[in-house]
Structure formats: C-alpha cells, structure tokens
Amino acid sequence: MIKIISQTLGIAATNCYIIGDTDTHQAILIDPVDNAPLLVNTAKQAGFDIQLILATHSHFDHVLASAPLKQLTGAPFYIHHEGEKWLKTLPQQGIMFTGKPFPEAATPDRLLTDEPEIIQLGAITLETIFTPGHAPDHIAFYLRSEKVLFAGDTLFAGSIGRTDLPGGNYPLLIRSITEKLFPLGDDTRVLAGHMEETTIGREKRTNPFLID
Numbered sequence: 730m731i732k733i734i735s736q737t738l739g740i741a742a743t744n745c746y747i748i749g750d751t752d753t754h755q756a757i758l759i760d761p762v763d764n765a766p767l768l769v770n771t772a773k774q775a776g777f778d779i780q781l782i783l784a785t786h787s788h789f790d791h792v793l794a795s796a797p798l799k800q801l802t803g804a805p806f807y808i809h810h811e812g813e814k815w816l817k818t819l820p821q822q823g824i825m826f827t828g829k830p831f832p833e834a835a836t837p838d839r840l841l842t843d844e845p846e847i848i849q850l851g852a853i854t855l856e857t858i859f860t861p862g863h864a865p866d867h868i869a870f871y872l873r874s875e876k877v878l879f880a881g882d883t884l885f886a887g888s889i890g891r892t893d894l895p896g897g898n899y900p901l902l903i904r905s906i907t908e909k910l911f912p913l914g915d916d917t918r919v920l921a922g923h924m925e926e927t928t929i930g931r932e933k934r935t936n937p938f939l940i941d
Contacts, residue, residue, distance in 0.1 A: 732775065782835075853872070
C-alpha cells in the first residue's frame with residue numbers, strides 16, 4: 730500500500746510530500762522545502778526511510794533542505810537538467826527574497842530529461858511530466874496507481890504558477906497545464922506546491938485562468 734504525507738514548511742508555505750511504500754518502508758520525498766531533520770523525523774514516525782529526493786524545480790522554496798536532507802539520509806537527489814544551473818543561484822535567491830544568502834543546494838545525482846521517464850521505488854512508480862512555464866526546469870510527477878499528480882507550481886486550487894520570475898513564460902505554462910495535465914483525467918487529485926488539494930476536473934470548471 731502507498732501512503733502520502735504532506736508537510737507545509739518555510740517562508741513561502743510550500744508543500745513537501747513523502748510517498749511511502751508500507752510494505753518495504755521505503756519513501757520518496759518530493760520537494761525538500763526546509764527543515765531536513767523534521768522531514769526525516771516525519772518519515773520515521775510514519776515508519777518510512779527516505780530513499781530518494783525529487784524536486785519539481787529549482788526555486789529556493791522547493792530545494793532549500795536538499796543538501797542537509799541528502800546528508801542525513803544518503804538518498805540521491807534528482808532534478809530536471811535545466812535545474813542544475815539554477816540550483817547554483819540559491820545563495821542569490823536568498824538575497825533577492827530575504828536579504829541574506831541561502832546555503833548551497835545539493836549536487837544532483839541524476840538529471841531528468843524533457844521526455845517522460847519512470848522513477849520506481851518499491852511499489853511507488855512515478856511518471857515525469859515536463860511542465861515548463863513557471864520555471865524552465867519544472868517537472869510534475871504522476872502517481873498513476875493512485876491517480877495523484879504532484880503538480881509543483883504549475884496548477885493550484887483556483888490559480889496557476891507565477892511567471893514573473895526569471896525563466897517564467899505564461900503562454901508556455903498554460904500549454905503545459907492544458908496539453909499535459911488536463912489529459913490525466915478529471916478525477917486526478919492535484920497535490921500542488923502551495924495551498925490545498927484540488928482535482929483536474931475542478932480546475933477545468935472553475936479556475937479563472939483556465940476557463941475560456
């Protein structure tokens with residue numbers, strides 16, 4: 730059985746997700762937001778060991794705990810290949826948003842591509858979906874067995890990702906959502922990088938950015 734645990738952390742109230750396999754007790758963590766010891770303890774209290782760290786994209790609020798979490802767990806860290814250069818700007822992102830540099834991010838162990846890929850750990854099978862627009866390195870992760878989409882900062886409940894940061898592209902974001910996420914089906918649960926859970930169907934019907 731698969732269990733999903735969410736934590737909302739950091740100065741941007743960003744959602745981090747732990748996906749655990751209850752048979753093997755292995756877990757994948759999506760978006761190491763902040764407070765690596767808390768994330769490790771949260772997983773352990775639920776009976777899981779974090780074996781893999783994924784990032785939807787390289788904005789600071791999704792990778793700030795990547796280096797300490799990798800050190801604590803020994804788990805490899807995956808991000809889209811475009812994210813490698815953006816990770817190096819993490820200290821500068823800190824100055825931009827807080828006036829103080831952030832610590833350096835973890836070095837990626839695998840760079841994901843634009844093409845769909847399969848990431849598997851125990852019973853957990855995630856499909857990558859390249860969804861640029863909010864950021865040029867953005868990837869969503871689809872857990873088909875549970876019909877759950879880890880959407881990062883593409884699609885939110887009643888909103889979409891901002892496109893005013895470096896590399897943002899509004900038309901491209903809309904295409905990513907309508908051409909890559911909408912086909913997953915109206916009953917697909919959307920677990921986003923911020924705010925509450927929603928579904929593809931709800932956003933098709935009610936999201937003001939997506940209604941023609």
